[in-house]
Amino acid sequence: MAVLHTKAVTVILSVTVLLGLLYLSQYYRSAVETTTFSQPGIDLHLESPEHLKYNQPSIVHGRTDVVTVTPWLAPVVWEGTFNPFLLDSIYKRKNITIAATVFAVGKYIMFLKDFLQTSEEHFFVGFRVDFYVFTDRPNEVPKVNMAAGRMLTVRSVPSSNRWQEISARRMEIIQNLIEKKLQNRADYIFCLDVDSKFHGRWGAESLGGLVAVIHPGYYRDDRSRFPYERSPASNAYVAPGEGDFYYCGGAFGGLVEEVHLLAKTCRKNFEDDAKRGIEAAWQEESHLNRYMWINKPSKVLSPEYLWQDFKPKNPEVQIIRFSGVIKNYANIRPN
Ligand SMILES: CC(=O)N[C@H]1[C@@H](OP(=O)(O)OP(=O)(O)OC[C@H]2O[C@@H](n3ccc(=O)[nH]c3=O)[C@H](O)[C@@H]2O)O[C@H](CO)[C@H](O)[C@@H]1O
């Protein structure tokens, strides 16, 4: 009887200890997960300096030629919908750091100088900005004078003989950058194509949880014409009659935490496809579009934020802020 009793006590004790350990490990894991990203809630509280003078806002006058809110009530950022001075005044107080990634692999290194130089003039001027340049030609990274508070880090990445691979691998590298370097070092991140230049302000109005840019090539089209991945076998599949907008692979961003989840998910889906011999129509852009359809962006940037130089300006586009340069694909791509 006493032996049985001792055994029962031992079993109960062991189970309790085990459950305790399990609880502690879960607690520790969630504690690690929730403390890895800096300034939680940074995006929610918008504190303005007292006595700031600016134009009175209106809810009856404003732009009528474009839609400025999505059906899930995310703002669509167009010129004339925001006050840059007010936004800067609010966001300057937050002491935020914005990271930006740009890839310049192989001959694409030739675009880096203009990209960086124009970013000094237009991209988050007056804010702390950390650029991360990924290249296989670190010696050819141009010297660009950067304002105080802005820095550039160069990281080596392998080349590839397929441009599709270079473009798509960005998700994996962005995921790793966030995990190994950016947690607690940056609040927001933008991931940008290098074959582009800034021509106008790109600032605090673009900040948000998950930020997508509407592709300039399709925004007036019916969604049946969007170049989504149309094969149900791919993880990037979007069925006809589904999807919201067609977003750019060449510019996206948001809170570091949100972009981490996006990059991790797109990378996994891309790699799962690859294992089955599938490559989505527009590589990581297709996976990004699928992701953004399910995980709605909390801020949507109009095509002002990624135009294409070869495209004539449409009347609703009052300013071009960032635009892809005209390039000769045969000359610069490895395949
Ligand atoms: C404006 C826009 O949304 N562009 C997207 C579009 O075509 P794009 O024609 O704009 O793609 P792209 O040739 O510019 O390649 C995307 C980016 O990958 C990098 N790169 C590419 C090739 C190379 O040899 N070296 C190199 O560094 C570079 O940063 C470049 O900007 O579709 C691609 C899908 O694959 C990407 O989603 C692009 O972001």
Ligand SMILES: [Mn+2]
């Ligand atoms: Mn591009």
